[in-house]
Amino acid sequence: MKRVVLSGIKKFNVVNSPEPSLTNPDDVLLKINFVGVCGSDIHYYKDGKIGDQVIKFPFTIGHECSAIVVEVGKGVSKVKRGDMVAVEPAVSCHQCSQCLKGREHTCLNLKFLGCPGQIEGCLAEYLVLPEGNCFPIPGSLNAEQAALVEPLSIGCYAGNFIIGLNKISSIAILGAGPIGLSVMLTLLAKGFKNIFVTDKLDYRLTAAKNNGAIWTGNPVNENVLTKLQNNNPQLFDAVFECCGQQEALELAVDILKPGGRLLIVGIPETDRISFDINKLRRKEILIQNVRRQNKCIQPVIDLIASGKFSLEFMITHRFSFEQTKEAFELVSLYKDNVIKALIKF
Numbered sequence: 001m002k003r004v005v006l007s008g009i010k011k012f013n014v015v016n017s018p019e020p021s022l023t024n025p026d027d028v029l030l031k032i033n034f035v036g037v038c039g040s041d042i043h044y045y046k047d048g049k050i051g052d053q054v055i056k057f058p059f060t061i062g063h064e065c066s067a068i069v070v071e072v073g074k075g076v077s078k079v080k081r082g083d084m085v086a087v088e089p090a091v092s093c094h095q096c097s098q099c100l101k102g103r104e105h106t107c108l109n110l111k112f113l114g115c116p117g118q119i120e121g122c123l124a125e126y127l128v129l130p131e132g133n134c135f136p137i138p139g140s141l142n143a144e145q146a147a148l149v150e151p152l153s154i155g156c157y158a159g160n161f162i163i164g165l166n167k168i169s170s171i172a173i174l175g176a177g178p179i180g181l182s183v184m185l186t187l188l189a190k191g192f193k194n195i196f197v198t199d200k201l202d203y204r205l206t207a208a209k210n211n212g213a214i215w216t217g218n219p220v221n222e223n224v225l226t227k228l229q230n231n232n233p234q235l236f237d238a239v240f241e242c243c244g245q246q247e248a249l250e251l252a253v254d255i256l257k258p259g260g261r262l263l264i265v266g267i268p269e270t271d272r273i274s275f276d277i278n279k280l281r282r283k284e285i286l287i288q289n290v291r292r293q294n295k296c297i298q299p300v301i302d303l304i305a306s307g308k309f310s311l312e313f314m315i316t317h318r319f320s321f322e323q324t325k326e327a328f329e330l331v332s333l334y335k336d337n338v339i340k341a342l343i344k345f
Contacts, residue, residue, distance in 0.1 A: 211310070238261045253280060
């Protein structure tokens with residue numbers, strides 16, 4: 001089979017590898033359809049690492065994908081040959097203390113697609129995963145939409161931290177890339193309305209405005225702190241930081257009202273971030289880190305199938321697997337108004 005490997009910093013090669021085979025009763029052999037280029041993949045592409053997760057080259061990255069079931073193990077009952085599925089890229093043990101608490105996403109033995117030292121990624125023609133990682137897609141959804149389920153599930157999971165809280169009347173999202181937009185779309189679908197969005201790229205702000213944000217601002221061109229304070233004098237109940245930037249974290253603290261919640265969804269490019277502890281203490285800000293997603297794949301599939309939001313605007317570019325280098329270069333440099341690039345196998 002064909003597999004695309006990251007062979008060095010900003011270097012890809014297409015190689016031939018043996019097709020994977022089923023080894024466990026719950027295994028599913030998948031033919032990959034579309035792979036989404038994620039911001040975390042870009043970290044590996046540009047830097048060869050995320051924090052202490054360092055790639056030993058060559059390695060196959062990629063974890064957002066849709067696929068067709070080719071073969072199933074004897075113990076598989078949830079999916080069958082020919083089914084289109086969305087993939088949950090985190091393989092949990094379901095036995096450790098975290099899994100038994102319902103926190104499969106922080107499993108102590110977790111293996112993640114395209115993560116160094118764990119599982120080779122999905123930039124390949126075929127992949128084997130446990131049945132529990134394969135979610136059937138209804139006929140109303142297509143393969144491109146299915147490839148967006150995983151990033152949307154992160155937005156859904158992040159939003160769950162404010163579901164059920166009293167008096168959440170104003171929300172800011174800092175960063176309107178695929179994850180920030182996923183947070184926005186799932187919050188809108190769940191009934192939240194007063195959503196303000198910032199980003200350094202005007203075309204992404206246009207996408208946010210056209211799809212539900214009530215206000216957008218660009219910190220490169222304007223004083224967004226002053227404008228956010230003027231447009232929402234009572235300040236914000238919750239801020240989702242989705243760009244991994246130090247200045248966004250500082251802005252979040254400034255625009256949160258006392259007792260507000262800061263949800264850190266973005267992955268910083270640096271290993272350390274900082275806060276003004278006096279502001280945090282005086283405002284009694286609650287900081288919540290968001291680690292991927294947990295139990296949100298199926299709810300997102302149901303949300304998409306319900307027609308509560310459209311995904312088409314997020315998919316801006318499509319590439320063949322032979323063009324993987326071009327896809328990553330485009331996304332890493334924010335070229336050609338890219339939001340989400342998909343790679344077809």
